[in-house]
Amino acid sequence: MANGFGPNRPRRVVYRAVMSVPREGRIDLETVSLSTLEWGPRGGPLALCLHGYPDTAWTWRHLGPALGERGWRVIAPFTRGYAPSSIPSDGSYHIGALMDDAVGIHTAVDADDSAVLIGHDWGSVTSNGLAAHRDSPFGRVVSMAVPPAPAFVPRRSPSELLAVPRLLATQLPRSWYMLFNQLPRVPERSLDRLIPHLWRRWSPGYDAGEDLEHVAAALKSTASRTAALGYYRAALRPFPRPPARYRHWQSALLQAPTVPMLYLHGDDDGCMTPRYADRVQAALPAGSRVARIPRAGHFLHLEQPETVNRLVLDFVGEG
Template sequence: MSAEPSTLSVELPELTVSALTWGPTDGPLALLLHGYPDSAWSWRHLGPALAERGFRVVAPFSRGYAPSGIPADDDFHIGALMHDVIGIHRVLGGDGQAVVVGHDWGALTANALGAYRRSPFRAVVSMSVPPVPAMVRTDSPPAVVARRLLRQARMSWYMLFNQIPGVAERSLDRLIPRLWHDWSPGHDAAEDLVHVFDALPTAAHRRAVLRYYRALTRPTRPLARYREMHDAWRHAPTVPTLYLHGVDDGCMQVGYAGSVRDVLPDDSRVELIDGAGHFLQVEQPEAVNRLVVEFLTR
């Protein structure tokens, strides 16, 4: 099986989605969702591994990331991201054997799809961002909760910076390499950064990817067609889920992973990846590939 992906385009009502793809076209569908600041190329290791086990692997560039389009409706709420994924599943003829894998923003989306009552996916793999109920649990001692919140607030400074119109867009050339350096200590991100900036070729694309954060933190509602899906993002998956987190993650502290298993259904797993930070799928691909393949082919 070639490690080099093919490409495809999926026409959705709101935009055209471009994707990398591996594996047979008649295999069970595996949709791989990237995060920020990243691109579909971060699945260049996992994609071929799943293809070797017979999956039809499709890794879309999320709305706003080139070569996918910028959505005409300008909606970047999680419900809109879920809607895109379900739309891809429908257009590609996915069935009840389909699975979804997500990292960072892709993990938020995958977690929400796992919680959505009409989701077409039988299993979820989520990386680096836990389901929301695991992050808001308060059953630890108050001092531990307070320290964790304070530390995470310091780590999440970039979310506030990304709210500043114009300034944030103009700063991405410096900000993105810094985030990769801080979030995945010791990882040589040169190849990854080429792909990231290829996905942000214009000011419109840069504004679009920052709209994810602005939609999350500002008191706005998604468009009506996305609201039912969007309501699921604060809940934990109800389908079997594998959660992976890098021990050295500089974006989302590993301490939150301790509560994840308590909010997941039976047949779920939580694994910590040694020697990996936030972008664990490119830092420790052999370990990540093994765990994901084992979980999805049980």
């Protein structure tokens, strides 16, 4: 199938849902203007859905309508720097900035503590941080494909001291792209080839043609490409430090969630080894759930939408 990032060759047939057309919206925050896709009643409780890399708000085209039918007001922003959202005026792509944007949307739509936060990949990193922060306005969190930070840390036992290095040895070859993204200019010029490669490796057999077209549109300009790569550069570089308001949110990044969380991970994930999912439950509070999704890779909510939708709807309930 042709798309904006070159050919993609599927190896298995994947479920395709009949989807409702989303509303398009815009939410202006202090440092960035975010374009959104929305489903469900405007007066319903907020379900905020955050995408990751290399992806867009269209990644929620299966889950968004399902939540909307249950009465949730679903808002899926193109996160900062991904067109048609703006390039942030403060130039920050720190995780604290992503967390601040999520809280800013919650405030902008006058949501309350019944709101749920749903994230995948970088959206998951954002959701994990807010699930652990005492000032988060979200009552429940769904996190996909990237576990909370405590899952990466060895617990106090001899077996754990051996298990974690082994896991790290498995994960490091999958994470090479994070170091590659630190290079100046070269990654921006390589995305036309790199992004289809990552989708193929991370979700083997999934036909990502439609998704790649959306990503190509979101990362058409050099500024947007630099923004998307900026998430990785801000995460691994000590300077520049994030503004104080973002440091406030980032203070919880290494902590365990304190609100109920549903954590989902694809069994065939080629980006983050699914063995980390087996370590998540011990870090979660009462009322939380963990599930590994068979026949799904990194983009599990697109590959197995019926299964993921059911688990999410069972967890969050009616809007």
